[in-house]
Amino acid sequence: MRSRIYLIVALILMSSIMQCGKPDNTAIGYWDAALALISDADYKGAIVQYEKLVRHYPGDSLAAPALFAIADVYKNNLEDIPAAVKVYKRVMKKYPATDRAANALFMIGYVYANEAKDLARAEKYYRRFLKEYPQHILAPSADWELRNLGKSLDEIPELQTITQGEK
Numbered sequence: 001m002r003s004r005i006y007l008i009v010a011l012i013l014m015s016s017i018m019q020c021g022k023p024d025n026t027a028i029g030y031w032d033a034a035l036a037l038i039s040d041a042d043y044k045g046a047i048v049q050y051e052k053l054v055r056h057y058p059g060d061s062l063a064a065p066a067l068f069a070i071a072d073v074y075k076n077n078l079e080d081i082p083a084a085v086k087v088y089k090r091v092m093k094k095y096p097a098t099d100r101a102a103n104a105l106f107m108i109g110y111v112y113a114n115e116a117k118d119l120a121r122a123e124k125y126y127r128r129f130l131k132e133y134p135q136h137i138l139a140p141s142a143d144w145e146l147r148n149l150g151k152s153l154d155e156i157p158e159l160q161t162i163t164q165g166e167k
Helices: 001-018 027-039 043-054 065-076 079-094 099-114 119-132 137-147 157-166
Strands: none
Touching: 027 043, 027 065, 043 065, 065 079, 065 099, 079 119, 099 119, 099 137, 119 137
């Protein structure tokens, strides 16, 4: 009888140990798994976990941030600008009522201006941002970007004192 109890306890402990480190199949589980993968520089693995979160829990409060995080990983870590823009557009389409949609629209303009150097598209998205979100916290930044689109740092009056000090 005692050996059966030890066996059951051992099986329960083994099962618990085997589950450690594995993401649970919840939104927060996928989120945490993605963050762990990012800290290990496994960016493609992180994208997979974020995508699972969005697919299985599209209404969860973490879904829009997860989709936005995918775009950021493409932009910042994988340096895949077309993929980043595509995912930012997904954020806007799938979660239009969230603040992430506004941020995604701004980021599309930013990416076109500063990464892709496609000033015409950047202008289009910044203008759209200002039209749709004139009171948003990023509106002054979008306006500033539009006024300085295509200018070098030396051509921007607010930055001239900074760049002159470096010479």
